[in-house]
Amino acid sequence: MSEQTAGPERRYRLLRVSLDRFGCEPRALDDKQQKQAERIVARQLEIEEAVLRSPEAIGVVIPESQVRHAWKSIGERYEDEAALSMALEHQGLDVEGVSNLLARELKVEAVLERISTGAPEISDTDVSLYYFSHIEQFDRPETRRARHILLTINPEFPENTREASRTRIQAIAHRLGNKPERFAEQAMKHSECPTSLQGGTLGDVKRGTLYPQLEDCLFGLKEGEISPTVESPMGFHLMLCEAITPSGRMPLEEVLPRLRDWLQSRQRQARQRQWLETLLEKSAPLEELAHG
Structure with missing residues (x-):
């Protein structure tokens, strides 16, 4: 079924799945992604129809404010209202139609929330x-709270040739000396990594997350110690170990x-899943009878 011949519910769902799962609009999906998205949409619509026909959906009303909030979250994916309108138009959708579909989607979520409220409390x-x-599962690996300063190597720029970058980072290391309190300031001024905006912070680092050269360096430092210059595929670094959290349980x-x-949350989801499975089993014979 093409996007043009599909109903508005299917077109809307396809747009949402494409954005949520693949980060693009339906027209940008390749064949494999298109088939996967359509399978997801078909299942979502099957569940949606069954939920809205259930006795538990009776009396569930979605406030207009909740629909507006959902609209806002969709609009935040686009540069401006014009881009959003163009995306909707391409899917054969309009603001009023999508508002109704959002209310429908929110009602399904509200019904499922109603079902899950009966789950026993965890003691x-x-x-x-x-x-x-x-x-x-509760074993905690050793971590190091770290900062770094990076100077990249790029022969196309005189200040970033290999020798120039090495000379510059050695000058930074000299200024730091044994003064870890100046590390964040020097990172903000000189580091060429986006972390410079946060003073070079890498957060709490565990083994297996950095380049081997950096990891070996960081996990060989004492608390409060600044490393010598270390080279990685990214360039030259200085590392600071701010704190050590030993492994433990x-x-x-x-x-x-x-x-x-x-x-x-797991128990609530299990309750919802069990209710949905029962609901879908009950609705299947009715659909077979209708199409028989």
């Missing part, structure tokens, strides 16, 4: 049981609130 005992049954008290929220 501290449930959390503890999961924690001790999956204890290895996160205690139950530390993970309990987030773990409870995660388990509760």
